[in-house]
Amino acid sequence: MWDDLKKHHATIAARRFETLVDADRAADFSARAGDMLLDYAKTNIDADGRALLIELLEKTGVAQKRAAMFTGAAINETEGRAVLHTALRNLDGGPVMVDGADVMPGILDTLDRMAQFAQAVRDGSFAGQGGKITDVINIGIGGSDLGPAMAVKALAPFHDGPRCHFVSNVDPADIAAAMQVCDPATTLVIVASKTFTTIETMTNARTAQAWMGQSVTDTGAQFAALSTAADKTADFGIAPERVFGFEDWVGGRYSMWGPIGLSLMIAIGPDNFRAFLRGGQAMDQHFKAAKWEENLPAMLALVGIWHNQICGFATRAVLPYDNLLSRLPAYLQQLEMESNGKGVSMDGADLPVDSGPVVWGEPGTNGQHAFYQLIHQGTRVIPCEFLVAARGHNDDLHHQHQLLVANCLAQSEALMRGRDLDAARSKVADKFSGDELERQAKHRVFAGNRPSVTIAYPQLDPFMLGQIIALYEHRVFVEGVVLGLNSYDQWGVELGKELATALQPVVEGTQSAQGKDGSTAALVGFLQNNGV
Numbered sequence: 001m002w003d004d005l006k007k008h009h010a011t012i013a014a015r016r017f018e019t020l021v022d023a024d025r026a027a028d029f030s031a032r033a034g035d036m037l038l039d040y041a042k043t044n045i046d047a048d049g050r051a052l053l054i055e056l057l058e059k060t061g062v063a064q065k066r067a068a069m070f071t072g073a074a075i076n077e078t079e080g081r082a083v084l085h086t087a088l089r090n091l092d093g094g095p096v097m098v099d100g101a102d103v104m105p106g107i108l109d110t111l112d113r114m115a116q117f118a119q120a121v122r123d124g125s126f127a128g129q130g131g132k133i134t135d136v137i138n139i140g141i142g143g144s145d146l147g148p149a150m151a152v153k154a155l156a157p158f159h160d161g162p163r164c165h166f167v168s169n170v171d172p173a174d175i176a177a178a179m180q181v182c183d184p185a186t187t188l189v190i191v192a193s194k195t196f197t198t199i200e201t202m203t204n205a206r207t208a209q210a211w212m213g214q215s216v217t218d219t220g221a222q223f224a225a226l227s228t229a230a231d232k233t234a235d236f237g238i239a240p241e242r243v244f245g246f247e248d249w250v251g252g253r254y255s256m257w258g259p260i261g262l263s264l265m266i267a268i269g270p271d272n273f274r275a276f277l278r279g280g281q282a283m284d285q286h287f288k289a290a291k292w293e294e295n296l297p298a299m300l301a302l303v304g305i306w307h308n309q310i311c312g313f314a315t316r317a318v319l320p321y322d323n324l325l326s327r328l329p330a331y332l333q334q335l336e337m338e339s340n341g342k343g344v345s346m347d348g349a350d351l352p353v354d355s356g357p358v359v360w361g362e363p364g365t366n367g368q369h370a371f372y373q374l375i376h377q378g379t380r381v382i383p384c385e386f387l388v389a390a391r392g393h394n395d396d397l398h399h400q401h402q403l404l405v406a407n408c409l410a411q412s413e414a415l416m417r418g419r420d421l422d423a424a425r426s427k428v429a430d431k432f433s434g435d436e437l438e439r440q441a442k443h444r445v446f447a448g449n450r451p452s453v454t455i456a457y458p459q460l461d462p463f464m465l466g467q468i469i470a471l472y473e474h475r476v477f478v479e480g481v482v483l484g485l486n487s488y489d490q491w492g493v494e495l496g497k498e499l500a501t502a503l504q505p506v507v508e509g510t511q512s513a514q515g516k517d518g519s520t521a522a523l524v525g526f527l528q529n530n531g532v
């Protein structure tokens, strides 16, 4: 299958796809889910290529795996766990069975408890020792930070609860900045950690505890915990009524739909949070029901596989022309790269193709004035993924929004069309002539024929954000199944953690650097000489 795709690619790689993009192709090479449109017409994929990609998807068993995932089978095989973040947003979707028991009553009960607590924080019936809660500090890292931090930013127009701060880094600068602007007497600290063992989070949580203890009499009273480890939250001194638990079949980077989303719920309110869940649920239904050609997660994954594994483009730029989504690239870096950045197949064999791509990006138009130079004229092709809303949230400044949209569409058009030497010459023919004209013109050539996809939607609101995030989750799932790897473990993060634990006494100077490699020992020496 991979060979068929590569052979097919070789036959069409040289052509300019720009010549194909008429209205029929725009209709045929696009798909809709609810109000959302995915346009992938500006790629080199043709009907035969798409058919081969869909065949690949069918042969690798995506439909069967999809059914297995939604029904609670242990598809996370290396950890022997189900993968059921979809159950967290299955608001009225009926029972979901894990090991013979329906998990929905527990999920809905926790959601109700979260809503009651969030509401109490918002209306002041849960108060700090100095009065109504003005600030929430979410302490968590990775999946216990990136999702809610991204979403609180994305849904800023709906934010009517207390201010939210996200502290993730063990670098004291991070928590110090939050402590500086918050009054402990009116702050709620949420310790978000699936395992409740993550060193960064537990270190920051203890720092916050000490900070709180200097100002209030009952330190634990303004702490809440989000975790699968009820015993550890109790040991930390957080009362069970402020502990919101979830199960190990919710992966950290898929967890913002449940308790890990508490800070978001406090920010935007339980009703808006439920709308976010409903958006995710709508995308689940679309993913389960839509034909592959019309299935947004499937097509987004297949386009990605075409660009990465078939064309060999190693990275993908995610470019939201929606400033509210400024943290989306960072969020997707964990979702995609921690999920599909693996070189081993489910069965233990080496992966026969490349793992998932490097994902990176920044909002437009900012990126245009920074790294787009390389996207347009660099020697490597970088497939781009644009996200754009028809409307923003500042009606009185709609003309600015229109300028934003024009810029987004201009970029995908420029990437596709490019500018040839003749056109480049005519740009500067009035200024230069002869050899100098040739030289100057060459610098102004854009190769073009560079692919992009565009995800367009009416407006970013909680429901739409839910759809967007679930779209990306399912894209990761499809890509992982097609590549034959396990998207739901993360063994690749272990080694660094182990070595950090071993290095801590060396850095502190209570243990010598003997036995360390020369480079590490020299770096420790330099840092110690400079006061570490």
Ligand SMILES: O=P(O)(O)OC[C@H]1O[C@H](O)[C@H](O)[C@@H](O)[C@@H]1O
Pocket: 141, 142, 143, 144, 192, 193, 194, 195, 196, 197, 198, 201, 252, 253, 338, 490, 493
């Ligand atoms: O939520 P926690 O258990 O604290 O884990 C936080 C993060 O750290 C780990 O190292 C994993 O790589 C992430 O997948 C996880 O989201």
